[in-house]
Amino acid sequence: MAGRGLGPGIRRVARAVDPASAGRFGVLGVERLGMADRAAGRRRVGRTGDLSLIAKGPKGEVGSRGRTRTYDQSINSSGRPASRGAIKQSIERFLADRRAQGLFPATLHYYQFHLEVLTRQVRDVVGAEPADITLFIDSLECGQGSKAAYFRAVRALYRWLEEQEYIQRDPTRRLRCPRVPKPLRYAVPGRVLPKLLDACPTLRDKLIVSLLADTGLRLSELAGLLVENINLPASTFSIWGKGAKQRVGRYGPVTEQLVEAYVADAKSTGALLRLSANGIALALKRLEHRTGIKCNAHAFRRTFACESVRNDLNLFYIQSLLGHSTLTMMRIYAEQVGSEDAIKAYVPVVR
Numbered sequence: 001m002a003g004r005g006l007g008p009g010i011r012r013v014a015r016a017v018d019p020a021s022a023g024r025f026g027v028l029g030v031e032r033l034g035m036a037d038r039a040a041g042r043r044r045v046g047r048t049g050d051l052s053l054i055a056k057g058p059k060g061e062v063g064s065r066g067r068t069r070t071y072d073q074s075i076n077s078s079g080r081p082a083s084r085g086a087i088k089q090s091i092e093r094f095l096a097d098r099r100a101q102g103l104f105p106a107t108l109h110y111y112q113f114h115l116e117v118l119t120r121q122v123r124d125v126v127g128a129e130p131a132d133i134t135l136f137i138d139s140l141e142c143g144q145g146s147k148a149a150y151f152r153a154v155r156a157l158y159r160w161l162e163e164q165e166y167i168q169r170d171p172t173r174r175l176r177c178p179r180v181p182k183p184l185r186y187a188v189p190g191r192v193l194p195k196l197l198d199a200c201p202t203l204r205d206k207l208i209v210s211l212l213a214d215t216g217l218r219l220s221e222l223a224g225l226l227v228e229n230i231n232l233p234a235s236t237f238s239i240w241g242k243g244a245k246q247r248v249g250r251y252g253p254v255t256e257q258l259v260e261a262y263v264a265d266a267k268s269t270g271a272l273l274r275l276s277a278n279g280i281a282l283a284l285k286r287l288e289h290r291t292g293i294k295c296n297a298h299a300f301r302r303t304f305a306c307e308s309v310r311n312d313l314n315l316f317y318i319q320s321l322l323g324h325s326t327l328t329m330m331r332i333y334a335e336q337v338g339s340e341d342a343i344k345a346y347v348p349v350v351r
Contacts, residue, residue, distance in 0.1 A: 110153065118136065136150075144179065184336055196209050211251065215237075219281060235259075249321055
């Protein structure tokens with residue numbers, strides 16, 4: 001009796017959740033549904049503890065596949081947005097999924113940090129519309145690069161929610177990532193490498209500089225390089241890189257001498273440098289203060305990429321050695337090399 005007048009579609013949604021509560025559920029729905037909702041043929045119905053149960057159209061179709069989910073999200077029977085705890089739960093499940101895929105801790109921290117800001121500024125994260133996401137990104141007091149980083153994290157969350165059928169439609173689907181300026185990225189000039197090596201106070205510091213410039217390793221990859229994964233006769237090594245992908249790299253004769261000298265005094269197993277990523281970064285910072293030459297791990301990585309392009313190494317080979325999944329960064333390096341070399345080759349027209 002309580003559910004009379006709702007129509008078969010709405011009562012069917014109620015029974016999908018709890019057959020015993022169909023009548024009570026229907027009354028709550030009637031109390032919340034306005035004339036505009038009826039005219040639009042779209043109703044949000046649910047109860048506390050249910051995720052966005054949607055009845056669409058005159059026949060009241062339930063979701064895209066007639067499925068329902070039962071954890072605290074989106075609009076409940078009171079018509080209020082989901083609780084903070086429920087939204088936090090959805091993000092924790094998203095992070096758990098990414099963790100299960102083997103993403104690096106730094107990548108997980110990137111998602112967590114940016115999504116926490118989203119939950120503080122958007123009242124109903126799960127029920128957000130495209131306009132809400134646009135306003136959120138626009139309200140951020142940061143540069144375009146940071147706004148793009150926020151957008152990528154938010155888009156990843158909504159894509160996952162849609163794939164898992166926690167929401168019907170990803171609100172970021174038709175939104176474009178903020179346009180980011182493309183400045184020339186700093187790379188340590190190849191001509192200053194001998195000066196940097198001469199300024200290193202220890203063999204380990206020399207090895208840090210030489211390996212970074214000669215292999216293009218990321219900071220975390222160099223910190224995780226194991227002695228047992230180095231093939232001294234072949235001057236090669238294997239490393240687990242970003243995205244849980246293993247690859248093989250190679251180094252040249254100068255680095256070979258430094259590796260052999262260092263390994264002779266090092267442990268036969270374990271981390272080669274016995275330094276954390278922060279420890280390596282601090283060593284490079286000290287070297288920068290000592291020489292006045294800006295040097296960090298990623299600048300050396302760009303040095304390797306740019307010099308490899310100049311040496312006409314195949315872009316696919318460079319991509320493989322650097323551990324990139326696409327050629328996007330290769331094009332950026334090639335454009336930068338072309339710009340720098342064009343300036344060097346420039347001949348004045350007016351003479």
